[in-house]
Amino acid sequence: MREVILDVDTGVDDALAVLYALRSPDLHVRALTCVAGNVALSHVVRNTVALAGALGAYVPVAAGADRPLVVDSPDIVSVHGDDGLLGIAPPGRPIAVDRRHAVEVLHEAITGAPGEVTVVALGPLTNLALLLRTRPDVAEQVAEIRVMGGSLGAGNITATAEFNHWVDPHAAAVVLGAAWPVTAYGLDVFYDPVVPESAITALRADDDVAASLAGELLDRRGQDAFSGRPYLGDAGLVTSLDVGGVTYTEMPVMVDTRPGPTRGMTLADRRSSRHEFAAREPWSPVRVATAVDAGVLTRRYLEVL
Numbered sequence: 244m245r246e247v248i249l250d251v252d253t254g255v256d257d258a259l260a261v262l263y264a265l266r267s268p269d270l271h272v273r274a275l276t277c278v279a280g281n282v283a284l285s286h287v288v289r290n291t292v293a294l295a296g297a298l299g300a301y302v303p304v305a306a307g308a309d310r311p312l313v314v315d316s317p318d319i320v321s322v323h324g325d326d327g328l329l330g331i332a333p334p335g336r337p338i339a340v341d342r343r344h345a346v347e348v349l350h351e352a353i354t355g356a357p358g359e360v361t362v363v364a365l366g367p368l369t370n371l372a373l374l375l376r377t378r379p380d381v382a383e384q385v386a387e388i389r390v391m392g393g394s395l396g397a398g399n400i401t402a403t404a405e406f407n408h409w410v411d412p413h414a415a416a417v418v419l420g421a422a423w424p425v426t427a428y429g430l431d432v433f434y435d436p437v438v439p440e441s442a443i444t445a446l447r448a449d450d451d452v453a454a455s456l457a458g459e460l461l462d463r464r465g466q467d468a469f470s471g472r473p474y475l476g477d478a479g480l481v482t483s484l485d486v487g488g489v490t491y492t493e494m495p496v497m498v499d500t501r502p503g504p505t506r507g508m509t510l511a512d513r514r515s516s517r518h519e520f521a522a523r524e525p526w527s528p529v530r531v532a533t534a535v536d537a538g539v540l541t542r543r544y545l546e547v548l
């Protein structure tokens with residue numbers, strides 16, 4: 244059983260990931276920490292406690308950063324709708340919000356089980372950067388950091404940048420540049436695992452609340468003009484914790500923090516001869532997902548849900 248904390252900006256993607264994580268027999272969710280991203284922090288928290296409540300999962304859900312570290316809070320027309328869940332309301336009673344700050348929850352969980360906790364960051368990296376800056380001891384105690392973010396090719400929110408890194412480029416630079424093991428699952432693989440129509444129909448008809456919610460979210464996403472296809476997105480990353488199915492390449496990476504057209508762009512040194520990259524600041528070695536077996540991830544997601 245893997246111990247995980249999901250740092251989320253719920254969001255359809257995050258919702259699909261949270262449903263999976265709370266139902267996976269191989270994951271133990273220690274906490275869900277919230278950060279502003281796809282929607283404002285208040286919506287993120289509301290959506291996250293609603294999902295946990297629908298599943299009867301009494302995990303700590305804590306609010307963290309409501310804005311990026313340095314740059315202005317972006318004014319975004321979210322592809323997840325105004326509420327973050329494309330108008331879908333999880334049934335039942337939301338659980339109570341944990342009164343602690345997300346950074347405290349992360350710190351306590353990581354230092355309470357040194358070497359055991361994997362942090363899965365599915366939104367802008369503001370909470371994790373604050374954690375590193377205020378509690379640097381976590382870097383040696385966390386098992387690993389898995390990040391949904393970045394792109395070796397085109398961006399999505401801009402021509403050059405992936406959404407999470409664009410929202411808070413300084414936080415992304417801090418987290419990717421820190422001395423802890425980081426694996427990035429970016430746009431090069433993000434859209435590949437797609438759920439077939441027949442499986443979505445079956446999920447929607449299922450009596451189980453997690454299955455039917457996942458079915459509704461995927462169905463709505465498939466019909467949405469922005470999204471276009473019912474992809475797993477963040478949930479693909481979380482599913483890969485259980486079944487693998489991802490090819491990684493370690494490469495030196497940095498994030499462009501400058502304002503302008505390259506804000507949040509992932510820069511990766513992909514040359515074959517770069518043996519001394521570790522010594523050349525500010526490049527940091529990051530394990531980057533370069534391919535996925537979409538079938539493996541989609542099958543596992545559907546089995547668990």
Ligand code: BDR
Nearest residue numbers: 254256281365405406407
């Ligand atoms: C990202 O797109 C956003 O809409 C998702 O939340 C995800 O984190 C990929 O850039």
